[in-house]
Amino acid sequence: MLIKLRHSVxxxxxxxxxxxxxxxxxxxxxxxxxxxIFCIYVLGFDVLYGHMGRxxxxxxxxxxxxxxxxxxxxxxxxxxxxLSIAIGIITGAVVGIILGPIVVKTKGAAFAxxxxxxxxxxxxxxxxxxxxFTGGEDxxxxxxxxxxxxxxxxxxxxxxxxxxxxxxxxYLMYRLYLSAFGAMLIGIKENEIRVRFLxxxxxxxxxxxxxxxxxxxxxxxxxxxxxxxxxxxxFIDPARNVEVIFAALIGGPGTEIGVVVxxxxxxxxxxxxxxxxxxxxxxxxxxLLIIAxxxxxxxxxxxxxxxxxxxQALKTIG
Amino acid sequence: xxxxxxxxxxxxxxxxxxxxxxxxxxxxxxxxxxxxxxxYAVGAYALFALLPVAKGNFVIASxxxxxxxxxxxxxxxxxVIRRLYGKSxxxxxxxxxxxxxxxxxLLKWIFGASPVPVSDPIGRxxxxxxxxxxxxxxxxxxxxxxxxxxxxIFFKKTIIGKIVIAGLGDREAxxxxxxxxxxxxxxxxxxxxxxxxxxxxxxxxISTVHPYMGFRIVTLCFAVxxxxxxxxxxxxxxxxxxxxMVMAITAWFWGAAADAMVFVVxxxxxxxxxxxx
Numbered sequence: 001m002l003i004k005l006r007h008s009v010x011x012x013x014x015x016x017x018x019x020x021x022x023x024x025x026x027x028x029x030x031x032x033x034x035x036x037i038f039c040i041y042v043l044g045f046d047v048l049y050g051h052m053g054r055x056x057x058x059x060x061x062x063x064x065x066x067x068x069x070x071x072x073x074x075x076x077x078x079x080x081x082x083l084s085i086a087i088g089i090i091t092g093a094v095v096g097i098i099l100g101p102i103v104v105k106t107k108g109a110a111f112a113x114x115x116x117x118x119x120x121x122x123x124x125x126x127x128x129x130x131x132x133f134t135g136g137e138d139x140x141x142x143x144x145x146x147x148x149x150x151x152x153x154x155x156x157x158x159x160x161x162x163x164x165x166x167x168x169x170x171y172l173m174y175r176l177y178l179s180a181f182g183a184m185l186i187g188i189k190e191n192e193i194r195v196r197f198l199x200x201x202x203x204x205x206x207x208x209x210x211x212x213x214x215x216x217x218x219x220x221x222x223x224x225x226x227x228x229x230x231x232x233x234x235f236i237d238p239a240r241n242v243e244v245i246f247a248a249l250i251g252g253p254g255t256e257i258g259v260v261v262x263x264x265x266x267x268x269x270x271x272x273x274x275x276x277x278x279x280x281x282x283x284x285x286x287x288l289l290i291i292a293x294x295x296x297x298x299x300x301x302x303x304x305x306x307x308x309x310x311x312q313a314l315k316t317i318g
Numbered sequence: 319x320x321x322x323x324x325x326x327x328x329x330x331x332x333x334x335x336x337x338x339x340x341x342x343x344x345x346x347x348x349x350x351x352x353x354x355x356x357x358y359a360v361g362a363y364a365l366f367a368l369l370p371v372a373k374g375n376f377v378i379a380s381x382x383x384x385x386x387x388x389x390x391x392x393x394x395x396x397x398v399i400r401r402l403y404g405k406s407x408x409x410x411x412x413x414x415x416x417x418x419x420x421x422x423x424l425l426k427w428i429f430g431a432s433p434v435p436v437s438d439p440i441g442r443x444x445x446x447x448x449x450x451x452x453x454x455x456x457x458x459x460x461x462x463x464x465x466x467x468x469x470x471i472f473f474k475k476t477i478i479g480k481i482v483i484a485g486l487g488d489r490e491a492x493x494x495x496x497x498x499x500x501x502x503x504x505x506x507x508x509x510x511x512x513x514x515x516x517x518x519x520x521x522x523x524i525s526t527v528h529p530y531m532g533f534r535i536v537t538l539c540f541a542v543x544x545x546x547x548x549x550x551x552x553x554x555x556x557x558x559x560x561x562x563m564v565m566a567i568t569a570w571f572w573g574a575a576a577d578a579m580v581f582v583v584x585x586x587x588x589x590x591x592x593x594x595x
Contacts, residue, residue: 055408057415102588109350109411113540114588117581120537124578239533242419245412279427285419292413293401 009174012257013167020163029155031271036162037223039263040169042247043256044216049245050254051177052209053189054107057241058115059217061122064236066092066218068126068134071231074142076133081144081152085222092218096211104206107192119238127233139232142225152226162223166260169216173256176212185209243270246284249291252298261300320449322570323563328455328524330562331462336517336535337542337554338469339510345486345549346503347403352414353394354514354539355532356421360387361515362522362531363425366434376439380519384512390421391511395504403500418532426529433528458520465513466555473551482506486549534577541584 024032045059069091074084103114126134134140144152151157176182184205187195196202225231234240243266251262273280291298297305336358343351364383372379398417402410444453473479485492485499492499518531525531538561546557561580568579 053408055411102585105588108408109344109348110544112411113350113537113544114584116537117541117584121578121581124575128574129578239530242415245415249412279423282420282423282427285416285423288416288419289398289413292409292416296409 009171013170016257016260017163017167024159029159031267033155033159033162033227035264035267036159036166037220037227038243038247038267039260040162040166040223041217041220042244042251042259042263043166043169043173044213044218044220045244046248046253046256046259047173047185047209047213047216049248050259051182051185051189052206054111055245056115057112057245058117058119058238059213059244060236060238060240061115061119062092062095062214062217063221063224064122064126064233065095065214066221067225067231067235068221069218070222070225071140071142072133074144074225075140079142079144081146081226084144085219085226088222088225089215089219092221093211093215095218096214097207099214100207100210101203104203104210116238116241119236119241123233123236123238126236135232137233139230141230143229144226153229158227162227165219165223169219170256170260177256181205181208242284242288246288246291249288249296250298252300252302252304255300255304258298258300262298265299319570321451322566324449324451324455324459325569326563326566327459327559328562329565330559331459332517332521333538333542333562334462334555334558335465335520336514337539337546337558338465338551339507339513340536340539341543341546341549341551341554342482342486342506342510343399344543346482346506347399349399349403349410350414350540351394351399351507352411352536353398353417353421354511355534355536356418357387357391357394357511358514358518358535359421359425359527359529359532360390361518362436362527363429363434363518364515365519365522366429366436366527369436380516383519384515387515388508388512391508391515394511395507399507400500400504418536422529422532429529431529433526436522436527438523454523461520469551478502478505538577538580541580544584545587 020032020036023035041059041063044062045056048054048056066088070084070088073087074080078084099118103111103118106114127136131137146152146154152161177185184195184200188202188206192202221235224235247262247266248259249262250265251260252258269284270280273283277283295302336354340351340354343349343354361383364386365379368379368382368386369376372382394414394417398413399410402413438452438454440452440454440457443450444456473483481492481497481499481502482505485502489499517535542554542557542561545561546553546555561583564579564583565576569576
């Protein structure tokens with residue numbers, strides 16, 4: 001029974017759905033909606049980090065692309081929430097399609113920093129170059145149309161919409177990673193040259209994975225805009241990349257549930273810790289250092305090891 | 319316009335001084351050292367803090383600031399770089415990023431989040447044919463040429479330099495000669511860090527000194543190293559001066575776009591000359 005649970009995606013999903021609902025109603029619905037959207041963002045980041053083994057230090061670019069795509073569409077075309085979110089996702093995908101060929105040819109440190117470089121360019125575009133449209137430093141505030149009970153101004157609706165989105169993205173990722181494509185990504189992570197020797201065009205697969213990652217991150221960006229009702233350059237700010245990196249690392253990179261755990265963990269830390277420790281950013285840096293040295297598998301990594309040991313013990317007994 | 323070119327050389331010179339250490343660490347240890355940006359920032363802040371101690375004498379304050387930044391780079395080398403070097407490059411990046419974060423927050427704590435003022439120590443201009451530029455900038459250009467020449471001699475003529483160049487090319491071959499290459503790379507790391515803090519000191523008076531300056535310079539260094547080549551000394555020089563020129567010319571037309579333009583150039587270079595690291 002334990003073995004079945006450990007591998008059951010339904011169990012994992014039920015756990016976090018119930019967890020989030022309990023959390024939301026006992027703490028603050030708005031905040032937990034925030035946490036959920038952040039988890040979607042980290043899921044997007046993890047496509048590249050946990051599964052393809054490449055760390056991007058500039059993922060806010062894609063979050064911001066989705067956010068600003070949504071916001072600009074809502075402001076200048078129609079403030080329809082579903083269309084705007086769709087446009088946001090498409091913006092993220094387009095950025096992935098354009099930047100992909102340049103970015104995925106690199107790996108390791110170069111991959112990390114190229115993303116930063118493009119992030120800076122994006123930040124500049126939003127803050128200065130296109131400030132007439134984007135509102136520059138102040139950003140833009142919006143309100144969306146509503147359709148009866150599909151009212152995005154209602155925080156309960158937002159909460160459930162985000163939660164359902166998270167479940168959908170989570171399940172999609174679960175299926176993706178179990179598929180042949182997922183196996184390809186792991187192969188590329190382990191030994192790309194060998195995969196190429198097998199005759200696969202790895203650049204194509206890396207490019208597709210990149211587009212998936214940017215689109216999901218952009219989706220998270222769109223949800224943020226719909227949730228908050230405004231957008232500003234902090235969504236695309238390169239300095240905020242550490243959040244998603246920390247979340248992916250602390251949860252356990254490479255597993256979807258690890259991502260959700262990590263995302264929630266980071267959000268909880270960043271929301272509640274500043275009340276007790278003013279220099280919590282330094283604390284974050286120190287924690288990151290400790291994780292890099294000692295704690296690489298993250299929370300879920302260690303939980304899984306623990307559960308697996310229990311399963312081994314049961315097997316030897318029975 | 320000729321002032322813009324002169325300014326381009328100034329920026330290029332400073333970029334060169336800072337990037338050389340970054341490029342060497344990358345070339346020798348294959349580690350992207352984000353903490354390089356921290357040593358740079360520490361240099362600038364140390365200058366600010368030590369100027370009153372040196373009673374306003376810029377040269378003495380600079381020397382003291384470089385000396386003050388050496389322990390920082392030594393600690394980074396000993397506790398972070400050396401531990402992760404060779405074992406896990408991926409986590410080395412994260413660890414050095416974490417060090418930069420911690421350092422930036424410490425600087426924010428000690429000096430505050432707003433920029434601190436460091437002014438041009440000379441304040442006079444020099445007139446040279448049609449140019450009228452601050453003498454300080456001319457000195458920076460001369461200094462960067464001096465350092466370039468010095469480094470070239472160091473790497474070509476001295477034994478340490480030759481060992482390092484050989485180690486950059488083929489580490490194992492050097493080790494099989496019985497040479498402890500790690501020690502030499504550590505020396506190179508400290509040298510590079512000292513140059514980074516010098517860069518911070520020199521750049522401080524002509525730009526803003528704020529806690530996040532380290533992040534900015536790391537991305538610029540990275541662009542230089544991508545275009546010039548990892549561990550390639552002459553390439554770093556060419557790339558630094560070219561990018562300095564790009565920044566100066568862009569700044570003349572559209573001030574805020576200077577940094578972004580560097581990355582656009584980098585992207586263009588990458589399209590035509592993709593690298594696999």
